[in-house]
Amino acid sequence: MTQHQSTALGRSIARFFREYLPTLRGMSPHTIRSYRDTMILFLRFAAAETRRSVEILDVRDINADRLGRFLTSLEVERGNSIATRNARLAAMHSFARFLIAEHPEYMDSLQQVVGLPFKRGGRTTPVEYLEEPEIKGVLESINRDTPSGRRDYALFSLMFDTGARVQEILDLRVCDLRLVSPCQVRLHGKGNKIRLCPIWRRTAQLLQELISTHSPSDSPTDQRVFLNDRGAPLTRFGVRYLLRKYVDAAAKEAPTLADKSIHPHSLRHSTAVHLLKAGVDIATVSQWLGHSGLNVTMRYARADIDMKRQALKQVFPDVVPSASSKMIIGYDGSLVSWLRRL
Template sequence: MKKGDPFPTLLRAFFQEWLAEQRNASIHTIRSYRDTWRLLLRFVAERKKSVVARLTLADISASEVRAFLNHAENERKGTIGTRNCRLSAIRSFFSFVSGKDPELIVHCAEVLAVPVKREPTSAPFYLEPNEVEAILAQPDRSTLAGLRDHVLLSFLYNTGARIQEALDLCPDAIRLDAPNFVRLYGKGQKERICPLWPETVMLLETLLARQPRAPHERIFVNRYGEPLGASGVRFKLAAYVKEAAKTVPTLRSKHITPHSFRHATAVHLVAAGVDITVIRSWLGHVSLDTTNHYAQADLETKRKALERVGVPVTGTATPSWKREASLMEWLDTL
């Protein structure tokens, strides 16, 4: 990078001082932002026929950011949601810079003006109860790996946890005595408490008995005792879904990921009549609008609501507005 340019110092301060120290961002957020900036810097350097080490802050212009976002969505085949996440990481940096150096406000404002792209809103995808049961029946619980997978998937369905929240689970976050619950740490290190079914508690106790873990050690680990990764869970889940689809054909047309269990938990809680604000707290949503998205998903709930309303009776009497001639005459004069 050019001598005297503030870009290297600002980028380092953004990650070390702002994200890590002042914002206390999670390691997952920091790594996500890091990956965005890696991709952005390489993209801009290639377009300018330069190397990353020679880029300046002026090179990261609004036009380059827009080109990068188009590249991320169209050429890298990313989703609109991924595109917006990339933009959020870039915006966060330029918002930080604008407060650090007033001389750069105009440049920062141009980048900050790059808009978030709207994405189509569709009804959330979820699993039916029989589909969940079929998937949970697949792991071979006689083996340690199969028991671990069964416990993990059961835990995801019980709590509606995000996959990383579940993989970060340690024994000291679980209350095994009544009332049973677990402490989860979600986005922004927000803590929430979720109740546990007695069956889930028994499964966790069985797993810990076969594979003891210290209070601050991760529960879900591989054969080497290392924490499981989300990609590994997705791989194993795909195999279980493939087998379950042999008995439950509806699974063949569905793309199942660990997050599907979170959606299933939300929709099934709605169907059970649980108050939407309770579900919001259960899932750790910041906005109630996010939780309300699940209220429209369950067809069975909609069908029962329609049955309560009943079919309107067709009447034969003349409407009152037609019988009131004087009223109609008065309206005609207006």
């Protein structure tokens, strides 16, 4: 922790994540991790643009012009949605306000950062989810003959089962699993809320097989469930990479995948839509997914065209033609490493 504190920026970043966010702002671990991910992405972008290492970047390297180019790169190069772009900007707004108090000599340029507006339209981005054949295609594209393949199959099976946020899955410890009937997992959600979620018995077997391969530990029940090849906890970046790989492979058999922008949160969307299509009521789905309210869940009901058709039949049964009708409906330094360990 000494190398990354050689600059004013490094020291400020350490205080921002160690003291300001968790203590003064009282932010949840999930929000802090999201801010951390934004910081890593921005530091890498700034280092590449200035052709300097992350370790020697300073406060003056954070300015509105560079942040604007960074936000554009998120949308153009990484394919981020407007909502994700705005979430990244919100994190940088918070950091810039913190820097103004720490380094008032840079107030003018930092206020320009705070003044960067959010992009309109983030709430109207269509919900991207996978249809049943596409889910099957993604799972079948995983080579289960290798240890990493078996881990990935268990990972994505669990994500589809639970509709959990990716960080909720990555935070799972062995003690959070109940792998005998009734099989379930304990998820730690936003606001430190805990919820129980049922899982298929087959998924429980996959998890049992996975944790049986873990290296011996002094506290086996506290060990993370999903580990990388080095035995360290799997990261959000790792899950995104793996999903992209399997989606690309599955697209050869399911061409509709090629037209979709699939990311880990899409699996959550998929679970929500399929639960609703199966007739599970909105309140249950809302609790299942750990939503803050029913309005959040309702967007999934608005997203699926089949559910809209079914709703139409229920409301106007005599108007919609029956099935028998013949009608036709026509660079990483120690600073980044430290951030990753938060």
